[in-house]
Amino acid sequence: MTVVTQVCYATRDVEATAREFVRIDRIGPFYFAEFPLANLILNGRPVSYEPIKVAFGYSGSLQYELIEAPAGVESCYSMALEGRQEALHHTYVSTDEDFDAIVALHAEAGEEMIYHGIAGEDIRFGFVDARKRLGHFLELLETRKMVGSAGIMFEKYTMMEAQARCWQGERPLRRLDELF
Secondary structure, three states, X not given: OOOEEEEEEEEOOHHHHHHHHHHHHOOOOEEEEEEOXXXXXXXXXXXXXXOEEEEEEEEOOEEEEEEEOOOOOOOXXXXXXXXXXXXXXXXXXXOOOOHHHHHHHHHXXXXXXXXXXXXXXXXXXXXXXXXXXXXXXEEEEOHHHOOHXXXXXXXXXXXXXXXXXXXXXXXXXXXHHHHO
16 A cells, blocks of 8 residues: 655745745645755766755645755756746655665656655665656655664654644744754
């Protein structure tokens, strides 16, 4: 059984988009951070960006991730925008299955990984192009390696979700490092 645990929107302005989710959809609070990525490949070519600006918020147990497309360069994030301010970019299904096996399964179905790299402590991630079937990308993450200090982000997600359950609208925009 697969359960979508995250929906992600690409945006041109992560803070403005978070403010709109708070104002219109009452999702929040949103936690902001910048994540450096390494060894990035987009459509078979190496690419590099400044650290990616992201924000996380919760509605119940569903995580909303916002990613700011790097300005002025091609990225898998800008591919989803197509001239819009923000657009659904990907969903994430939490799994501890073998990363390579999941990539192969999607490849057999004609859904190639178009963007991948390394995050954190040598954790592989990637985006499978499922736009023909689903209208968006799918995020894959090598969660089997996310233990110990590499798994700290999951602890932060749990804390964010708990904060969202009792959130009354105060301080809708926060820094991720406030959690520890």
